Amino acid sequence: MFLENTVNHKEQFGWIEVICGSMFSGKTEELIRRLKRAQFAKQKVEIFKPAIDTRYHDEMVVSHDANEIRSTPVPAAANIRILAQGCDVVGIDEAQFFDDEIVSICNDLANSGIRVIVAGLDMDFKGNPFGPMPALMATAEYVTKVHAVCTRTGNLANYSFRKAQGDSLVLLGETEEYEPLSRAAYFNAMKEQAEKEENNPSKTKNKPE
Numbered sequence: 001m002f003l004e005n006t007v008n009h010k011e012q013f014g015w016i017e018v019i020c021g022s023m024f025s026g027k028t029e030e031l032i033r034r035l036k037r038a039q040f041a042k043q044k045v046e047i048f049k050p051a052i053d054t055r056y057h058d059e060m061v062v063s064h065d066a067n068e069i070r071s072t073p074v075p076a077a078a079n080i081r082i083l084a085q086g087c088d089v090v091g092i093d094e095a096q097f098f099d100d101e102i103v104s105i106c107n108d109l110a111n112s113g114i115r116v117i118v119a120g121l122d123m124d125f126k127g128n129p130f131g132p133m134p135a136l137m138a139t140a141e142y143v144t145k146v147h148a149v150c151t152r153t154g155n156l157a158n159y160s161f162r163k164a165q166g167d168s169l170v171l172l173g174e175t176e177e178y179e180p181l182s183r184a185a186y187f188n189a190m191k192e193q194a195e196k197e198e199n200n201p202s203k204t205k206n207k208p209e
Contacts, residue, residue, distance in 0.1 A: 095120035125162035148180030159186035
């Protein structure tokens with residue numbers, strides 16, 4: 001009786017779930033599983049992804065295992081705030097590519113009663129926290145860290161090693177560009193890659209005349 005008098009049942013809030021990990025860890029697979037379960041329960045679901053992610057399909061969120069669910073590509077996080085109105089569940093894939101406004105938007109959606117499910121890389125190819133993901137993980141009620149299997153040791157992998165050259169943080173790719181590695185394998189691979197670059201004369205930049 002005491003609880004019935006003190007708990008405000010009219011104040012219904014949502015929450016934030018974050019699914020994070022390295023490349024090939026099953027982040028998108030888990031996101032799709034949760035969203036399809038919500039759809040089966042007849043909830044109104046909207047899924048968003050960055051407009052730059054067109055690896056598999058322009059409008060579908062597709063996992064590496066070819067599972068898919070229809071989504072809305074958006075150029076910036078601000079678009080999600082407008083398009084998510086009236087939803088029960090909002091899914092966001094590749095959240096690391098969005099601007100920092102995604103954090104306040106996810107919190108505002110959750111505060112309005114929406115269940116927000118976010119998937120993204122927790123670290124970039126340099127092993128640093130990726131974009132808005134640390135802040136999303138800090139403010140989320142639930143954080144699920146999934147792991148790939150290291151291609152060199154067979155241990156759990158939580159690093160995304162980039163085999164391709166370049167310093168740009170945004171390089172969409174597959175197994176040709178990235179490889180999931182354990183901590184030890186990742187740092188050994190980074191050391192080997194640095195040594196090859198130092199010994200490769202073709203990497204020496206020509207000075208302008």
